[in-house]
Amino acid sequence: MITLKMQHLNKILLPVIMMGSILGCDSASRKQLDQEAINKEMEQREIKRILPAEIVEGAYKQGNDIAVQAQELAVKLYQSEAGASEGLDSFVNERTLVTIDSLAKAHNAEIHWVPADAEQLQLSEMEQQLWEAYWYNVENDLPVNDNVQKINEEAYLYTKPMMLNPGLRKKLPGSEDTLRNTDFMGMWSIQLSKKEIIQAM
Known part of the structure; x- marks a missing residue:
């Protein structure tokens, strides 16, 4: 009975865990892209030393x-x-x-x-x-x-x-x-x- 419940629980939790991992990766990618965009913007706004x-x-x-x-x-x-x-x-x-x-x-x-x-x-x-x-x-x-x-x-x-x-x-x-x-x-x-x-x- 416990084994059956655990198997049933695994069927429910496994997709949730996988989805969380995918979302986590997606979020990390977004953060990386956002950081790259910020760095690029900062470079463009950086004050150039012009004589x-x-x-x-x-x-x-x-x-x-x-x-x-x-x-x-x-x-x-x-x-x-x-x-x-x-x-x-x-x-x-x-x-x-x-x-x-x-x-x-x-x-x-x-x-x-x-x-x-x-x-x-x-x-x-x-x-x-x-x-x-x-x-x-x-x-x-x-x-x-x-x-x-x-x-x-x-x-x-x-x-x-x-x-x-x-x-x-x-x-x-x-x-x-x-x-x-x-x-x-x-x-x-x-x-x-x-x-x-x-x-x-």
Whole structure:
């Protein structure tokens, strides 16, 4: 009688024990996966030690990428009949700025076009200094290159001068016959977030 009861009890307990073992293994696997996910998340959030020079280098790269895209958009819009009919003085017009605004939002940046005749524009002190420096170099036949300046702990200013070189003239209808006192057309002024620069590195 006891033997029969024990056999009956074994039939009941054995599946329960096996199920417990399976659940226990499943739980252990879940814990391992959860721990792996936590470790991965911690690695991604780990603060990287980045030198100031590396941030500046990253600002040059990101700023140049944005400036090239902005210029390509401006050229494309100018190549339309409306753009070409307005002439080079309005190379970057209101319509162009609206299109470039979408580019700025995509990069969490601020993009400004500062034309060569920017005396009437309200520029920041840093933009004004850089604009004047570009003009000085142009008037004295010195090289004009892109530039990065630190604005504060959270932002950098990237500027890129735009010159009406032979390659650009070919892309701009009517510019071949346009006489200008200088090939300096203006500069792209792009304010970059330090956080965005680091994330892109």
